[in-house]
Amino acid sequence: MYLAAQRESALIFKSIRPRASPAAFHLRMKSRILICNDDGIYSPGIASLAKVASRFGDVRIVAPDVEQSSMGHAITSSRPLRYRRTPLPGGFEAYRVNGTPADCVALGTYLWERVNLVLSGINLGPNLGSACWHSGTLAAAKQAALLGLRGIAFSTAVTITEKAPDFSQLEPYVEKVLELLLEKKELCLVNVNVPEKPRGIRWTRQAVKQYDGKVVPGKDPMKRAIYWFTIKPLEGEEEGTDRWAFGKNFVSITPLRLDLTDEKDLARVLALPITPARKARRKPPAKSTKRNSSR
Ligand code: MN
Numbered sequence: 700m701y702l703a704a705q706r707e708s709a710l711i712f713k714s715i716r717p718r719a720s721p722a723a724f725h726l727r728m729k730s731r732i733l734i735c736n737d738d739g740i741y742s743p744g745i746a747s748l749a750k751v752a753s754r755f756g757d758v759r760i761v762a763p764d765v766e767q768s769s770m771g772h773a774i775t776s777s778r779p780l781r782y783r784r785t786p787l788p789g790g791f792e793a794y795r796v797n798g799t800p801a802d803c804v805a806l807g808t809y810l811w812e813r814v815n816l817v818l819s820g821i822n823l824g825p826n827l828g829s830a831c832w833h834s835g836t837l838a839a840a841k842q843a844a845l846l847g848l849r850g851i852a853f854s855t856a857v858t859i860t861e862k863a864p865d866f867s868q869l870e871p872y873v874e875k876v877l878e879l880l881l882e883k884k885e886l887c888l889v890n891v892n893v894p895e896k897p898r899g900i901r902w903t904r905q906a907v908k909q910y911d912g913k914v915v916p917g918k919d920p921m922k923r924a925i926y927w928f929t930i931k932p933l934e935g936e937e938e939g940t941d942r943w944a945f946g947k948n949f950v951s952i953t954p955l956r957l958d959l960t961d962e963k964d965l966a967r968v969l970a971l972p973i974t975p976a977r978k979a980r981r982k983p984p985a986k987s988t989k990r991n992s993s994r
Contacts, residue, residue, distance in 0.1 A: 730756025730815045733843075735803045736822065737835025739766045740785055740795040744821035747866035748853060749791045751873045752818055755881065760785075760793035761807030763800060768824075772838035773799045780806055800839035808846055816881075817843030820853030821866065821873065825892045827942045827951070828906035830930070837890055837955075844888040844957055851880060851889045856945075864895060872897050872950055880952070890953040892945045901949040906940035909933045 732752045736745045740762040752758050761782065775798045782794040796803045800819065808814045819839035826834040840850030853873060855864055872893055879900070880889055890905075911930045919925045936943035944951040 731811065731813055732756045732758050733804065733807045733811065733814045733817045734758055734760045734762070734791075735800055735807065735817060735819045735839040736762050737767045737770060737800045737819070737839065738823050739763050740787070740793060742766075742823065743863050743866055744823055744853075744855070746787060746789055746791075747870060748818055748821045748873065749787075749793075750789055751870050751877065753791070754874065755877060756815070758791055759807065759811055760787065760791050761796060761803045761810075762793070763803060764795040764797055767799050767835045768822075769833045770799050770835040770838070771833050772801050772841055774801050774805070775799060782806060782810075800835040801842040804839050804842040804850075805846070808843070808848065814848060817848055817850045818853065818877075819850065820855075820891075821869065821893070822852070822854035823857045823863070824854060825856055825945055826852065826854040826890060827892055827945055828933075828940065829910040830912070831890065831905060833912075840888055840890070841955075841957065849884075849887050851877075851891060853891045853893065855893045856895050858895075869893055869895075876900065876950060876952065886954050888955045888957065890941070890951075890955055892941060892951040894945055894948045894950065897948060897950045899949050901944035901951055903941040903944045903951045903953050904939060905953055905955070906937055906942040908937060909935075 732755065734745060734749045734752060736742055736748075738744055740760065742762075745760060745762055749758050749760055764783075780796060780798045780802055782796045785793045785795045787793045794807075796806055798806070804817055804819075808817070817840060819836045822834075822836040826837050831837050834852070834854075836854055837852045840852040843850030853876075855869055857864055876891055876893070880886060880891075911933050913929060913931045915927045915929050917925050917927065933942070936946055941951040941953050
């Protein structure tokens with residue numbers, strides 16, 4: 700079953716050349732695509748995603764004015780939000796917002812009516828497994844899903860060098876994934892991770908058994924204690940997970956949901972016998988004391 704599904708995706712992946720499919724043409728006529736990210740509006744990743752998305756519909760970029768990585772799904776409720784038109788290479792209509800990724804999606808879809816699809820990324824760095832809880836890239840897609848829209852997050856690998864990833868090499872793969880996902884309208888929230896040199900696509904589930912966050916202590920120049928919240932490398936990826944696929948150079952596509960309910964635990968507690976509520980012991984009525992005060 701699992702393998703059959705993977706075979707299907709492998710077949711879809713075979714022809715990587717962009718083609719003008721009837722579906723793409725249909726979508727181009729209809730779609731309004733809002734593009735957001737968490738790396739900030741000047742990130743090369745957002746320009747690359749906008750470029751690919753513009754083949755599928757009308758594109759507008761609304762993104763944070765400064766980097767908001769690892770901000771998760773924060774919203775700004777204690778101060779007002781503003782947006783400013785921002786010239787970007789590629790000539791896309793773009794606005795920068797003094798807020799978080801989720802703010803950008805809320806504001807962007809408020810100001811631009813009838814948005815069909817929200818895309819987020821392409822993030823400079825993968826968003827895999829339990830680390831997804833911190834992701835601002837994914838939060839933008841989640842905000843879309845909260846508003847009843849489709850949201851798809853894109854992230855890629857970065858090497859620790861001065862060089863940004865070669866987005867032009869990734870674009871055919873992003874286009875292929877979009878072609879695949881746009882036809883699957885039932886998928887409302889999707890997390891996509893694209894390795895540097897993909898060799899296929901895998902449908903995956905989130906790797907939740909391990910967590911890569913850790914605190915590293917250090918000293919500032921005045922010898923005072925400081926701490927970095929950073930990541931540690933993980934080993935032993937479980938087959939079928941996003942971390943496993945990405946580690947094997949496959950594009951990982953994970954359908955997600957907003958419902959955090961633990962169904963197993965809920966079923967377990969619902970099956971428990973209902974204990975009768977203890978009767979509240981009645982207190983004897985207090986003796987009335989006359990008050991002198993008049994009202
Ligand atoms: Mn980021």
